[in-house]
Amino acid sequence: MTTISTTKQDPRGKPPASLLTIPDRNCPLCPRLVAFREEVRQREPSWFNAPVPPFGDAEGRLLIVGLAPGLQGANRTGRPFTGDYAGDLLYATLLEYGFAEGTYQARPDDGLKLIDCRIGNAVHCVPPQNKPLPVEINTCRVFLSATIATMSRLRAVVVLGRIAHDSTLKALKLRAAAAPFSHGAVHQAGPIRLYDSYHCSRYNTNTGVLTPKMFREVFARVRADLNESR
Numbered sequence: 001m002t003t004i005s006t007t008k009q010d011p012r013g014k015p016p017a018s019l020l021t022i023p024d025r026n027c028p029l030c031p032r033l034v035a036f037r038e039e040v041r042q043r044e045p046s047w048f049n050a051p052v053p054p055f056g057d058a059e060g061r062l063l064i065v066g067l068a069p070g071l072q073g074a075n076r077t078g079r080p081f082t083g084d085y086a087g088d089l090l091y092a093t094l095l096e097y098g099f100a101e102g103t104y105q106a107r108p109d110d111g112l113k114l115i116d117c118r119i120g121n122a123v124h125c126v127p128p129q130n131k132p133l134p135v136e137i138n139t140c141r142v143f144l145s146a147t148i149a150t151m152s153r154l155r156a157v158v159v160l161g162r163i164a165h166d167s168t169l170k171a172l173k174l175r176a177a178a179a180p181f182s183h184g185a186v187h188q189a190g191p192i193r194l195y196d197s198y199h200c201s202r203y204n205t206n207t208g209v210l211t212p213k214m215f216r217e218v219f220a221r222v223r224a225d226l227n228e229s230r
């Protein structure tokens with residue numbers, strides 16, 4: 001485990017009262033993503049088609065940070081990781097380790113509840129081809145930073161993929177070089193422990209980059225660490 005030196009006890013610092021964790025439905029900050037959002041709104045008017053807000057317990061000790069809404073997943077349903085393959089693996093794993101209760105049915109009204117856990121994304125609007133540009137990742141970080149800063153009990157962050165990892169480090173005002181991304185790596189930053197995982201995308205699981213066992217091992221460690229720190 002790497003320990004990242006921080007100048008403050010808590011790298012989040014104190015959240016200003018004005019922090020906005022949920023972007024406006026018509027957030028105008030990324031012109032390319034706004035244009036794509038409008039295009040999909042025209043094509044699929046019954047879909048959510050807006051920045052997808054974090055889901056779960058704002059007072060949870062665990063935050064999971066994904067990349068961005070999937071076109072037919074969160075962008076369609078309005079709930080992170082809901083309605084596409086990545087959600088099948090993520091929610092099954094959260095249920096297995098007690099971070100969720102209920103039955104995941106790939107719909108935002110399935111009654112699934114997250115326990116001590118919240119899910120967000122580095123980028124809140126769906127990007128074309130699932131690939132946000134660096135400038136979009138940087139622009140949208142204001143909302144990720146606010147999400148982190150307002151979770152007063154936060155102790156564990158699972159970052160899904162390198163982009164989520166790098167953006168979360170920047171949100172915590174830490175240098176990426178101090179904590180290089182590697183599946184299964186754990187980094188300690190003040191009171192917060194960062195757990196690296198490959199993204200649970202269909203591509204990664206189909207190609208064997210990430211197996212369900214590898215994914216479960218990350219959450220088994222988070223569960224064990226949080227149980228120990230109760």
Ligand code: SF4
Binds near residue numbers: 124
């Ligand atoms: S990606 Fe984030 S910053 Fe960019 S338009 Fe969407 S909500 Fe706004």
